[in-house]
Amino acid sequence: MTQATLEAKPPRQTQAERRAESERKLLSAAADLVAEFGIAATTFEKIGERSGYSRGLVSQRFGSKDGLIAALVNDLTDQFESALVANHLDDLPPHEALIGYIDLYFSALWQRPTESAYHVLLAESIGAQPQLRPLFAAAHDKVRDxxxxxxxxAQRLGTIPKAVDADATALSVGALMLGMTIQSIVNPTTDIDRVRRSVVATLRLALQTPVA
Structure with a gap:
């Protein structure tokens, strides 16, 4: 074996790296299957086949189907949080970060298929899978916070009036975002981008935020 061959050989993954990679692939496979077939038809066997791992590894990683679904909801929520970081919202003035957060949420609704795993899970939490509701309640509480x-x-900086009830407004805006998620499930032809532009303009007017 030549020196060049030795240098080209990729470094061996650590156990932690292998575990993280397998979990990413398992959750990605689970998300695809949930989006395509729903929760009931998403079995450990199908997840193993789709991900290239064994059914036993799915059980080992998540324990039960409820454990898998909880991990999937958390992972999908974390993906949106990662998008916020990637868009540097925390580097913006807070009133612009608020608008940017809402804009990003609606843009994600507009760009991704409404049959996405998050939407399917949310819809099933309202209907056949009520045990999922606490997971979504916790995720939506994070959005509200x-x-x-x-x-x-923004109020401390004077760019949003102090008379605005911060908690009630956060709850109202979060409810609007949740409502549009449901609307996009019920009617996939909804013009989400048009709604996004209207919501951003209305919120700026209501909160009296300066236009960037």
């Missing part, structure tokens, strides 16, 4: 933090920070 982040929106409230943006508003309160």
């Amino acid at each position: 982040r929106l409230r933090e943006f508003i309160e920070s």
